[in-house]
Amino acid sequence: MPATGSFKPLFVFVLMFLKLNDMAIAQDFKKIFSTPYKQANKSAERIRPRIKRLAFVYNEDSRIIESVIFPELMRYNEFYDVVETGSLMSLYTTFGQDYSDFSIGMFQMKPSFALSLETLLNSGTLKKWADQMELGKPLQDTYKDRSKRID
Numbered sequence: 554m555p556a557t558g559s560f561k562p563l564f565v566f567v568l569m570f571l572k573l574n575d576m577a578i579a580q581d582f583k584k585i586f587s588t589p590y591k592q593a594n595k596s597a598e599r600i601r602p603r604i605k606r607l608a609f610v611y612n613e614d615s616r617i618i619e620s621v622i623f624p625e626l627m628r629y630n631e632f633y634d635v636v637e638t639g640s641l642m643s644l645y646t647t648f649g650q651d652y653s654d655f656s657i658g659m660f661q662m663k664p665s666f667a668l669s670l671e672t673l674l675n676s677g678t679l680k681k682w683a684d685q686m687e688l689g690k691p692l693q694d695t696y697k698d699r700s701k702r703i704d
Contacts, residue, residue: 586627593626596659622660629659638703646699657703667702668692 583590597619604622608615637657644653645664654665671692674683692698 589627593623593629596626596629597623625660628661634658642700642703646696646703649694649699664699664702668694671702 601615601619604618605615607613608618634657637655641653641655641657641664650665650668654663656663673679692702
C-alpha cells in the first residue's frame with residue numbers, strides 16, 4: 554500500500570492548518586470582544602483568589618471553574634443588570650415567579666433557581682453543611698422573602 558504513505562504529508566499539513574486556525578480564532582476572540590473581554594478578565598482577576606480558595610477546600614480545579622464562569626462574566630452588563638433587577642424586583646417580589654422569573658446578576662441566576670438551591674441546602678445531608686456555613690433558614694414565598702432572594 555504505497556499510496557497510503559503519500560497521504561501522510563497531506564494529513565500532517567491539514568492538522569497543522571487546523572491547529573494554526575484554532576490559535577488564530579483564540580486570538581481573534583480577545584480582539585473581537587475587546588471591551589467585554591477586558592471587563593470580564595478584570596472581574597475574573599478580582600474573584601480569582603476566592604475561587605482558588607474554595608476550589609482548594611472542595612478539591613476542585615479552579616481553572617475549570619473559571620472557564621465555566623468566564624462566558625457569564627463576558628455577558629454581564631452593569632447597565633442592563635440595573636434595569637433587569639429593577640424589573641424583577643417590581644414584578645417578582647409583588648407577584649411571584651409565575652409573573653417574572655428571569656436571570657439577573659453577574660452569574661445570571663433566576664429566582665426559581667435560587668429557591669431550588671435554598672431548598673436543596675436546607676434538606677437532608679446538606680442541612681448540616683448549610684448550618685455550618687451560616688446560610689440561614691430557607692426563605693418562603695412572601696414579598697419580604699422574595700425581596701431577600703433578589704438581593
